[in-house]
Structures are given as structure tokens and as C-alpha cells.
Amino acid sequence: MNQFKKTYLAFIGGSGLYDLPGIQNLKEEDISTPFGSPSDKIITGEIDGKPIAFIPRHGKGHRFTPSEVNYRANIYALKKLGVTHIVSVSAVGGLQENTAPGTAVIPTQIIDKTTYIRERSFFGSGVVGHISFADPYCTDLQKYISKACEQEKVTTHMGGALVCIEGPRFSSRAESHSFRKEGAVIIGMTAMPEAILAREAEIAYATLAFVTDYDCWKEETEPVTVEAVLAVLKKNVEASKRIALAIHKHLPLESKNHIFNAAEFAIMTDKSLIPTETKRKLDILYGKYWK
Numbered sequence: 001m002n003q004f005k006k007t008y009l010a011f012i013g014g015s016g017l018y019d020l021p022g023i024q025n026l027k028e029e030d031i032s033t034p035f036g037s038p039s040d041k042i043i044t045g046e047i048d049g050k051p052i053a054f055i056p057r058h059g060k061g062h063r064f065t066p067s068e069v070n071y072r073a074n075i076y077a078l079k080k081l082g083v084t085h086i087v088s089v090s091a092v093g094g095l096q097e098n099t100a101p102g103t104a105v106i107p108t109q110i111i112d113k114t115t116y117i118r119e120r121s122f123f124g125s126g127v128v129g130h131i132s133f134a135d136p137y138c139t140d141l142q143k144y145i146s147k148a149c150e151q152e153k154v155t156t157h158m159g160g161a162l163v164c165i166e167g168p169r170f171s172s173r174a175e176s177h178s179f180r181k182e183g184a185v186i187i188g189m190t191a192m193p194e195a196i197l198a199r200e201a202e203i204a205y206a207t208l209a210f211v212t213d214y215d216c217w218k219e220e221t222e223p224v225t226v227e228a229v230l231a232v233l234k235k236n237v238e239a240s241k242r243i244a245l246a247i248h249k250h251l252p253l254e255s256k257n258h259i260f261n262a263a264e265f266a267i268m269t270d271k272s273l274i275p276t277e278t279k280r281k282l283d284i285l286y287g288k289y290w291k
């Protein structure tokens with residue numbers, strides 16, 4: 001089952017990143033999904049003959065809160081296009097001295113503190129599946145991100161846990177200290193359920209996080225505000241665009257990855273008992289296992 005596939009890389013742009021330069025044969029695609037509408041039209045095209053896609057997570061003009069983003073529709077739409085890899089770009093707060101504003105982090109773990117009902121699985125409606133999430137990110141893709149950051153001379157920390165809060169408010173000081181004690185190195189609001197849905201959709205996924213602030217744990221620094229985040233974001237956005245293009249350039253034309261079959265042994269429901277409507281809805285994701 002673990003065979004080579006033609007690589008198709010997509011970027012999910014976070015706060016401040018609403019487009020990518022240099023895409024040839026650019027189209028803006030309105031993709032419909034059984035889970036509703038994605039955050040925006042998906043930009044598709046190619047660079048040097050290799051396909052590329054881009055979607056702004058919060059929509060153009062930043063219209064959806066982290067709780068309102070339709071993560072399922074975004075991931076499903078990318079799967080429908082044939083995307084094999086996703087690099088998610090995120091603005092985050094730094095929870096350690098060395099994860100300072102202006103640096104980049106490639107997290108290797110996630111601590112989920114979201115509380116509001118975000119739809120967080122493609123399973124349900126008569127089909128039960130349990131995906132392994134021990135290692136939420138694709139280590140192979142992380143190497144390409146790291147190489148691109150190095151090439152673009154951005155100080156980058158590989159590893160550590162991202163704590164994902166519900167937001168949209170920022171944390172209290174007590175929360176910020178407690179996340180530090182739990183071992184988190186950065187804080188954001190959108191990693192979950194995006195990462196789990198990518199895994200359920202068997203798409204290799206990794207995050208390039210740009211630190212914009214020290215949240216509110218550091219006594220000598222002002223607590224985070226949108227104003228402060230935007231000031232740092234401005235500087236980070238151009239670097240994140242260059243890094244994105246470098247990752248795209250270096251990813252091989254074809255790839256093999258155990259994540260492409262992540263759901264193979266995850267589904268517990270007897271095939272014959274899965275409702276036809278659910279099978280139809282999930283055909284793009286799991287139809288290959290139900291033939």
C-alpha cells in the first residue's frame with residue numbers, strides 16, 4: 001500500500017499570510033465539500049511544473065475567528081484537489097526565553113486546550129475510526145521546512161510542544177505560566193483540530209510557526225496585544241513567503257509516506273454497516289478501503 005505518489009504541496013496561511021507570490025497558471029477555485037465551505041477560494045497553480053495550492057486559514061481579510069474556521073472543509077477541499085502535503089503557517093506566542101519574537105519554531109508536539117465545539121473529526125455518522133496521533137507532525141516534511149529556514153537565514157528552533165488554546169482572547173498570566181510548566185514552548189489558537197484532520201485525511205502535515213510575542217508570562221515585557229503581533233508579523237510575512245517557496249522547490253516530485261495510509265487500520269466499523277450516505281460523504285478520504 002505504501003507506494004510513491006505525485007507530490008502536491010499546499011500551504012495554509014495563518015495570520016498575516018493571505019497569498020503567495022510566483023504561482024504560475026494561477027486559478028482561484030471554489031471547492032464544495034460535504035462539510036460546508038472552506039475559509040476562502042483555494043489558489044491553485046504551479047511553480048516550475050510542480051503543483052502548489054494555498055488557502056488563507058481565516059479567509060482573505062481575516063474574517064473567521066480560530067473557533068469559526070471550518071477546518072474540516074479546508075482539509076477536505078485540499079484532499080479533493082489531490083494535495084499530499086500541507087505546511088501550515090502560524091503566528092504564535094513564545095513561552096520560553098529562546099522562542100523569542102522574530103524566531104521560527106517547527107513544533108513536534110501539540111497540547112490541545114481548545115474548549116469550544118470545533119468539529120474535530122471526519123469520523124461519526126455511522127463510521128468509527130481512531131487515528132494514531134502520538135506524533136502529530138510529519139517528520140519528513142519538517143526536515144524540508146528546517147532546510148528552507150536555514151537557507152533563508154531565519155533563526156529556527158526544531159522541536160517542542162505547541163499549546164493550542166481556544167481564544168480568541170489571549171491567555172491570563174496564570175494560564176501562561178501553567179502552559180510553561182507543562183512544557184509548551186509556543187502558544188497558538190489554530191493547530192487543533194487542523195493537525196488531526198490532516199492526519200485523518202492521510203495528508204502529511206507540519207507547521208512553520210513564527211513567534212510574534214512572549215504571551216504574558218515575562219514580567220519585564222508587556223502582555224501580548226494584536227498591535228504588537230501585527231508589528232512583528234509585518235517583518236515575518238516576507239520571510240515566510242520565501243521559506244514557503246523554498247520548501248516547495250526542495251520537496252521531491254514523488255513521495256512515499258506512512259501517513260498516506262494512516263487510516264488503513266484505524267476504522268473499526270464493519271464495512272457492511274456503514275450508512276451509504278456516510279460512505280458517499282467520505283469516499284474521497286476512505287473509499288479506497290471500502291471497495
Ligand SMILES: CSC[C@H]1O[C@H](OP(=O)(O)O)[C@H](O)[C@@H]1O
Nearest residue numbers: 014015066090091188189190229
Ligand atoms: C493575531 S494573534 C492571534 C491569531 O494568530 C494566530 O493565527 P494563525 O495560527 O492562523 O496564524 C493565532 O492562532 C490566532 O488565531
Ligand SMILES: Nc1ncnc2[nH]cnc12
Nearest residue numbers: 091092093187188189215
Ligand atoms: N500569545 C499568543 N497566544 C495565542 N496565539 C497567539 N498567536 C500569536 N501570539 C499568540
